[in-house]
Amino acid sequence: MATTEAEPEYPNGGKRFAGRTFLETKESYVFGAFPIWHPLKLVTSCFILLNFLSIGYPSKEPDLEGEALVQLLRTLNDSNGQIRDWNYYFVSPCVSWSHVTCNNGSVTSLSLASIGFSGTLSPAITKLKFLVSLDLSSNDLNGPVPMRFFSVPEFNFTATSLTCGSSLEEPCVSSSPFPVSTSKSRLRVAVIAASCGVFIVLLLGFAYRYRHLHRLKHDVFVDVAGEDECKISFGQLKRFSWREIELATDYFSESNIIGQGGFGKVYKGVLPDNTKVAIKRLTDYYSPGGEAAFQREVQLISVAVHRNLLRLIGFCTTSSERILVYPYMRNLSVAYQLRELKPGEKGLDWPTRKRVAFGAAHGLEYLHEHCNLKIIHRDLKAANILLDDNFEAVLGDFGLAKLVDTKLTHVTTQIRGTMGHIAPEYLSTGKSSEKTDVFGYGITLLELVTGQRAIDLSRLEDEEDVLLLDHIKKLLREDRLDDIVDGNLKTYNRQEVKTIIQVALLSTQSSPEDRPTMAEVVKLLQGVGLAERWAKWEEVEHESNQAFSLMSQQYVWPEESTIDQEAIQLSKAR
Known part of the structure; x- marks a missing residue:
């Protein structure tokens, strides 16, 4: 459930705003704060534009061969660090990975001789379905190569301690040790x-x-006569009739709309006992994901019980409707309190914002660490953090959440989320994990401190960065803390603000491996280990800025350009 928060409209065709194109804004999001007219960025412009236009469409399937190679490298133990470009978060192994040969987009050969490996051969090798040649010779490898794990027709294990054969005692040399007749x-x-x-x-x-x-044992729900529907039972949750929902919302009156989530509108309702509720009506039940979204949200919220998670009261189902019923949050959402207050309403003070930051962190930590199966929210933002009567943070809208096995990383075929809150690796590969939630949480911390949106095109008028993350980094480099803090905050603790900003920037690092877990985030908010991690972040950031500055000096555009050349020069073959 989320309250109404208008997301910025994205200009089509790269329309220019104050000397910058939206394509350049997208580049800044993916690659960081590069110089606007940097010539190297021209090479990536086409790729970034295609990537941006594909957000609403199915993304590329996950690269299982890339994951298999990373698992293989991990067990081979590259202690000398000879292979540094195998990273499945970004590029297919057939594009730029060293020692890899491909055919028709599939890995067919690995040349890993004399690399300095000192580990074992991983069963992940079986995931390379089209591998026909493997050279691991002259490496300090040991352990068996069981027949059931390995069937590559051509290989070279000379000068290794790997063992092959049916008894697993014969040393591996070259060519296949497993002769098996075709008929057998x-x-x-x-x-x-x-x-x-x-x-x-x-x-x-x-x-x-x-x-x-x-079902015979537990399905004891009944609905009003005449409502033909598929039976769904969810434990002790109350099942409302369609008539009860209609009366509670005054027949879904437009005046009762209090928000819009990923799969439908949210109405304020009043039950017969005068209890106020928030009623979420799924409007795309017939579209792909509608029914699945309903069952997913009901299951997730019913098993995830925590003071900082939204509690589900009940539901309603008919042949054509799916309804979820929640407690009504009188103080609505953090987004409302930051940017949508009516005249005369008092905004959030600093102690409340700090409490919201801690509450949201505890809620996410519970989803990631304390559920039998991890729950990934995938759309954490200020509009999805609700506030109860005591202004305690309550995470809502699990319509985009996914249950994943604790040993797996979830990969989706469609990008879901809100621009400005989406982690780079999720945007480019469709791969989500707990670290994608950490990124969204970091952006939300910046919203709490600044009161601003994650993306704000109006900043272009002042030639500032559209993305809040880049804007904050720039102000921080200029030591302009007062310009970062929300102008509506009359008083605040400067050290606490610095702590929140530092945790936010640590949580929004481009590489997911560098981000803390939510359990670590909770400790960082308390100051535990923050100084060490922040010092490392500053060092990396400083080196990065120096590298970009040096690169900019090497590529300086000359004053002369094709605009000044004569027309006849431009008309020649080129």
Whole structure:
């Protein structure tokens, strides 16, 4: 659930604002605070534009071969650091990874001889389905290469301690040690496939029987007569009838709309006992994701119970409607309190903002660390942090959240979230993890301090950075703390403000590995370990700024340009 917060309209076609194009604004978001007219950036402009235009469309499938290579490198133990460009967060291994040969976009050969490895061979090698050649010779590798883990037809393990063969005692040299006849191999595959098919059928039958019995035992909800619907049971949550929802919202009166979430509008409602509630009506039930969104949000919120998470009261289902019912938050959202107050309403003071920062951190820490399966919010922003009667932070709108196994990183085929809050690796690869939430939390901290939006095109008029993150970094370099803090704050603790800003910038580093976990964020907010991490951040930032400054001096545009040349020169072949 989220209160109304108008997101900025993005100009089409790279329309120029105050001497800058929106394409350059997008570049600044992905690559940091580069000089606006830096000639090296021209090379990346086309790629960035295509990436930006694809936000609302399905993104590229995850590069499983890249993940497999990273897992392989991890067990091979590259202690000498000879391979530094294998990073599955960014580029396909077929584009620029060293020692890798590809054919038709798939990895076919790995030449890793004499690298200085000192580990073992990972089972991840089996994920490289098109690998036909592997050279690991002259490396200090040891351990077995079991037949079931390895079937590459051509390999070279000379001068290693890897063992092959059926007894796992024969040293590996070169060529395949596993001669298997084609007929036997096909027969074995057929037997395995048939066995798997029988097992799956039995498993599905058991699951259907269990679910049927479970429903007979627990599905005790009834709705008003005539409402034909699929039965859904969610424990002790109250199931409202459609008539109750209509009466509570005055038949979904427009005057009762208090917000708009990712999948529908939110209405203020009053139950027969005068209890005020917030009623979320999913408006895209028939579209892809609508029904899944309903079941996901109900399941997530019903199992995630924490003082800083929104509590679900109940739900309503019909053949064409899905409704969620929450407690009504009289103080609405942080976004409302920061930017949408009506005349005469008092805004958030600094102690309240600090309490909101801690509350949101505790809520996210619970989702990431204390659920049986991790819950990734994926759209954390000021509009999705609600405030109860005591102005305590409550995280809402789990419509974009995902349950993921604790050992996996979730990859989605569609980018979800709000521009300005989306982590770079999620924007470019579709790969989300707890660190994408950490990035969104860092941006939210900056919103709390400044009162500003994550993206504000009006800053272009003053030739400032559109992205709040870049804007804050610039002001911080100029030691303009007072210009960073929200002008509506009459008093504030300067040291506490600095702490919040430092935690925010640590949480929004471009590389997800460099960001703290939410458990670490909670400690950093308390000052534990902050000085050391901040000193390291400043050192890296300083080196980065120096490198860009030096690069800018090397590429200075000459005063002469093609604009000054004669027309006949431009008309020649070139």
